[in-house]
Amino acid sequence: MSLPVLHIGNKRLSSWSMRPWLALKKAGIAFTENLIPLDQEDTRERLLAxxxxxxxxxLETPDGHIWDSLAICEWAAEQTPSLWPEDKGLRARARAITASMHSGFSALRNELGMDLQREHAAIDMSVACWADIETIQTLWAHVKTGEGPYLFGTWSIADAFFTPVATRFETYCVPLSTDADAYVKTLLADPVYKEWHDAARLETWDAPFH
Ligand SMILES: N[C@@H](CCC(=O)N[C@@H](CS)C(=O)NCC(=O)O)C(=O)O
Incomplete structure (x- = not known):
């Protein structure tokens, strides 16, 4: 049977692509990847196909094409349940914090775009963006079990969803609480994330067409 194909955007920029890529790798699910350069003349046509x-x-699977980062992560978790915490209560909290990231923090997403080739420097941010940063740290502190370096002890899909946030905090030199800073460092030191990061650093990208 042919392997699933994960279609992704540029590793440098596509924070949504990073999440299921990390989850599939962590789950040990074999897949091939196909990178579709973003912001090119034919990008939309290729995505619509x-x-x-x-x-x-x-994710292209024998069962069909699955779009959306969270849906792909859930597909992976159906085969590898350890992508979510084993405990039912923790699993619900992990899903809740993941859903918060998936549907929220638009100021942070708009103002602090993920760019793994950008020089690290602070930039001016809106009040809404500072509020997102505060809420994220409060959420982390609220759920963190303290039993391991990740939000729920061992690595879970919740950590996949916050890894791009960690890169933004690093790139834009965002001041963080001690605990949040330690968590960010854990995410950025993860070998699977490093594999993505190293490939992102080597990418070339043609100027956007519009
Ligand atoms: N909610 C979607 C968001 C996906 C998304 O917005 N992806 C961006 C790239 S990171 C995209 O494909 N944009 C279309 C484009 O650039 O033409 C998900 O979780 O997968």
């Missing part, structure tokens, strides 16, 4: 949402990531 994969999914009506016209976004990446998309």
């Amino acid at each position: 994969l999914s009506p949402a016209a976004t990446v990531p998309v």
Whole structure:
């Protein structure tokens, strides 16, 4: 049987693509990847050929094309349940904090775009962006079990969803609480994330067409 194909955007920029890529790697699910350069003349056409949402990531499986980062992570978790915490209560909290990231923090996402080739420097941020940063740290402190370096002890999909946030905090030199800073360092030191990061650093990217 052919391997699933994960269609992703540029590793340098595509924070949504990073999340299921990390989850599939952590789950040990074999897949091939296909990078669709973002912001090119043919990007939309190529994305529409994969999914009506016209976004990446998309996972191409024998069961069909799955679009959306969270849906792909859930597909992976059906095969590898350890991608979510084993305890039912912790699993619900992990899903809740993941959903918060998936649906929220638009000021942070808009103002602190993920760019793994950008020089690290602070930039001016809106009040809404500072509020997002505060809320994220409060959420982390609220759920963290203290039993391991990750939010729920061992690595879970919740950590996949916050790894791109960690890169933004690093790139834009965001001041953090001691605990949040330690968690960010843990995420950025993860060998699977480093594999993505190293590839992102080597990427070339043609100037956007519009
Ligand atoms: N909610 C979606 C968001 C996906 C998304 O917005 N992806 C961006 C790239 S990171 C995209 O494909 N944008 C379309 C484009 O650049 O043309 C998900 O979780 O997968």
